[in-house]
Amino acid sequence: MMNAFSELSRRGFLGDILTGLSGVGLIDLLSQGAFGDEAKPAQQTPHFAPKAKRVLQVFCPGAASHMDLWDYKPSLEKMAGKPLPGEENFLSFQGKNGNLMPSPWAFAPAGECGKPITTMLPHMAQHADDIAFIHSMHSKTNTHGPGCVFMNTGHSTEGFPSAGAWLSYALGSANDNLPTYVAIPDVRGEPPNGKANWSNGFLPARHQAIVMSDQLPIRNLARPDRIAEAEDAAARALVAKLNREFAEQYSAESELQARVAAYELAARMQLSAPEVSNLASETDATHQRYGTTDANPLKAAYARNCLLTRRLLERGVRYVNLYCSSRASGVDGLLNWDAHKTLKPDYERHCPIFDQPTAALLADLKQSGLLEDTLVLWTTEFGRMPTHQVGTTGRDHNPDGFTCWMMGAGVQGGVTYGATDEFGRRAEVNPTTVWDFYATVLHLLGFDHEKLTIYHNGLDRRLTDVHGHVIQDILT
């Protein structure tokens, strides 16, 4: 399928339209940047041999509770209803907290490693032997928006490039026909702080994520209804001719050639993107495994996005930012994992949406061998309190301890790094920052996080700010 499209596009466009631009690669042209205006060349040479070639980042916004999903805390059961020692009067994001509250669900050992995982995630539990859990994450903010942006960009204020944009900047594209970096928002809406999560920040605009999902095609991709196909073809041929002539007239200005190339790439994206989005070409069995036909429309929608993710990764998209749930809503815990008031019904809403489709996606990556050079990240912006909020059965924000995990290329499976205290309140063993997390990600991609920089307003900026240590213990 793919080859047919590639052949068609190469013959149809490179053959006919690019005649006259001798031997200049499209991507080369586009990545040079117009008018040589960038502080540095777009593509950086890896600093050492990479283990990972692409990244899948699953993001569960709303602060998915570590001690209710991955970080089993028997002490919460033993001390249920008792005050949290030493923090009886602690004021968190929404104010006062009550007593310790155990997770509403049992945990069960998973895989050969026997990692205890909530029984609410039976499908994900099957991947325990491939996952390196980092239980000692901590954040510098307890607010969703800044927290999400911090987790995605290494800075809690908006305006900085996201990890995917950094990777686009570092490595450029691996596929001429598709975007390098794709963000897939949840059907329920954008995550807290919206587009700042996949922003190019001060990197050139081409490094921003292309936003698409099964429910949301790439904007302006399709030929408008009011333009007939023949008209479109004729018009684009003339655009190409005029722009090529202009580029030839000013042959020293490479950005004019880049512009011809940009129209080419656009045309090829118009062919490739619908192909990659065509989930109908997948078998019924696959759809069943992902849950795309589930009666719960939210789960079905997320499942379709998981399937789309696999197809994007297969076709060389370098970084997919897949969201499971969305922004803060008028009702806490409804649209995302922000269970302030009613943890049990909230997570009984969210876990089934997340569990089966994500697990099916990971199983496919593993089965096809793609996982060998794909780095999978599971992230959320911070954790939740081991106590319940006063007068509720929910938990408040907790930036001092939470769980993220990695899996795939270069990462040991079935291991646990770092720990929170016995209640899950604070990162205690090997406290790990977002910067450490991304230092490790960049390391696996072949980059020294201290050397991947771009100058902006007075500093050589980094994804890891001025911090970060590679977490060697979880690497293969």
Next chain:
Amino acid sequence: MKSRPLCFTTLAAIALSFSLLNAAEKKAPVDFEQEVAPLLSQRCVSCHSPNIKKGELSLAGPEDLLANGYVVPGDPAGSYLLEVVSPAGDDPAAMPKLGDALAEPEVALLRRWIEQGAVWPDGFVIREASKADRSWWSLQPLADIHPPEVAAAPAAWRQNPIDRFVWAKLSEANLKPNSPADRRTLIRRATFDLTGLPPTAEEIDTFVASDSPDAYPQLIDRLLASPRYGERWGRHWLDVIRFGESRGFERNQIITNLWPFRDYVIRSINEDKPFDQFIREHLAGDVIAPNTPQVEVGSAFLVAGPYDDVGNQDPAQAAQIRANTIDEIIRASSEAFLGLTIGCARCHDHKFDVISQRDYYAMYATFAGVKHGERAVATSEQRQERDRQLGDLKKQQAELTRQRDDVKKLAIARGESQKEHYAQLWSRPAISRQSTEEKFAPVLAKMIRLEVEGQERDPNSKSGYGIDEFEIWTTGENSQNIALSSAGSTAVGSSRSAGDFDGAYSAALTIDGKFGARWLASGPQLTITLAEPQTVDRILFSSDRPDAAPSHGVANFVSEYRILVSVDGENWTEVANSYNRQPVNDAHRRKRLLAAELTDEDRARSQELETELAAVNKAINQVPALPVWWVGNRSAAPGPFHLFIGGSPQRPADEVTAGSLSGLADSAPKYELPQDAAESERRLQLANWIVDPQNPLPQRVLANRIWQHHFGTGIVNTPNDFGYMGGRPSHPELLEWLAAELVKNDWRLKPLHRQIMLSQTYQQSSEHRTAASQVDGDARLLWRFSPRRLSAEEVRDVILQIAGKLNLEMGGPGFRLYQYLQDNVATYVPLDEHDASTYRRAVYHHNARAARIDLMTEFDSPDCAFSAPRRDETTTPLQALTMLNHDFTLDMAQFLAERLQTEAGDDPQQQVHRAYELCYGRSPTEAETKACISLAGEHGLPALCRVLLNTSELIYLH
């Protein structure tokens, strides 16, 4: 490095006997200042400074070393410092963490120093040296520069001083400039440059045809006088000062009254307001001219950036957020006006420039009273006039309200005197948000309706309440909840909308069997239809089901209701209501008492008073309100202010007061305000200090910005950073001269534009010469005029202009190219269709943060989270997709086609000719004409116009 004259003592005297010292003195004496201090400064202090204090250890002075046993004078073996800098077996030395381990001689030096008693000269403070010091070029006073003599240059290049500077530099590189651009190119270049719009075909013809030497200077004067000039150059400035019209961060609520500031910028630039005045107004307009809106509005600059307004109950986090907000203002100010990255000194002294952490917190003190927000901005006359017009209306309003309330009070008092009567009448428990139950005689029902007659927070409102679950139970022994959707029931009720997620709060949530999510009602009815008629005898509903005490943030619940059942959906029977429950709160109690106790006479009197009150209220509303603008508020913020270790408000250190930057102490005047200086005084002093003629930075920085926008790249190519990390000037002397000219012209920009644009340097062609490019590839030496792509605003404006649709209305609230949705947080959904209300210049777009705008974002319009002193010029496939397929292009292609038809008639040749004039300011070649006619002939004129709008020639300038 020294902070005080040296006064040597030995630490040894504190801790050691002389005998040990004597032993140590046998070796070569260590010179602390020359040997040890540089080592500590270079290898240790970047982490272990008083302001960072990694491991709670500072090596700036001896105190921490001594207190923690790192150094035991005379006892190397007992000194932990030597242990951590030496390898332990196979393990490398623990310190320093960054960079290489200390060399053996360096460790030996420290050992000898300790052996000899660890002498630390009294008062000696070790600082990490910044890379640049006070001798840094940009901190020096402006030099008095004369343009060089360039005898070898042609006459045309010897007149304008700018050309003499440029020629001299070119000569050094053995380069010659290009010949002048042709007139067609020149008018297009100058017109876009000053107005952001293309010249009309008629303007081009006139200019090209004129051979008067005055034609070009007259052109420049005409363009500078055009109101379009302020729109173009105002936009440059808005980029620099990170102007955005939403609050940013998680909630990102739109700001609808910051546009007066945008208009102020455009107006000031059009008026050629002296820029020093302009800067002073930005920092302290409200201080300089209170009750003068047109000046006060300048200080909206302070609050035009993003800030976090999510309420945070954690006091440490709240303090950090406040510090972040002030940090944003410090960065924006210092980058825009001073070209210094003072923000880098928040956690520690600047690593590169001579900016201390103390400098940073002096600015912190300056801005500590600035609060984001809006307030009435009006002249004294406006305020007086409003008071005059209001006259005694307010008094009447109060009096009528009192009388009306008295009637009610009396009625309520009557009711209260019959407490027992009502206690009996209202005997059932009050409605409960956790669980409200009604039992009734078994009744057959297909539909059950909740008819809401009041909600908790507002007894008179019948919407805006929440319900998490509504249960309907069958009669008999095996009673079941049959309201569940899983049992085939459906629920209907209008709900609050969340535009980006349909059904987020839908009535279906009341029957989903889960308690977390609520239906948020926007109407009075919830109707549940059962799968089939059943006999029921009980319902139960709630907003906050768990068996917990009420807490903050709970839903607004129903307060008064009736329960109705029906079999056919037409005939309804009431089976229960809330009327005999205790009222849920006092407001409801009063409402019920009123309903019961008001006499007919009372009602008539009330009605009369309400009518009068309505008339008075109407009159009050007709008096124009004072304008409310987003200019920020001020709190006294009396201090004292502290330097924060590591930037954390939880670690306050030395006291700091507002004052000037230490790094400029040699060239600009100094000031340091007392701790009790008023908030207004702090900002005014800073403003005056920044624009003090002795302060060389703002002049250089501003002159460079002007140059940059004319030539694409500044003389310094990092316009916000004139420090060590920034670029070095390509033409240092020219920059000095321009800065001096600026001040000589009373800080007005227009004379400088004129001077620059009349230069040969500016007027030369953009021709690319291979030989020259091999010497100076990006033409920083200006051997050619560098071509550029149009900015996002120009691209949109030029399309509107040639389509004949550009609406030149200036000022006022901006138009929006997105749909604004707000549901707790804001979402900006790009619009597919841009209607005629959006056909204004792009500078009038309501620029919300994090709002991705088709075309604008793609063509590198910045998100304004930070200052964006220069635009990227990227080329991407998304640009192509938008330009080809967005409705805006298609609409404009249609309009352009109509215009061609009108202006050129039916002759295809004429149509193409006119199209080329409008788009490119030139005539088409024969081949072009042929190709265009062919396309238009087959697919119509709009198809051709769509092509032309997608051409490179339209959006590139030479």
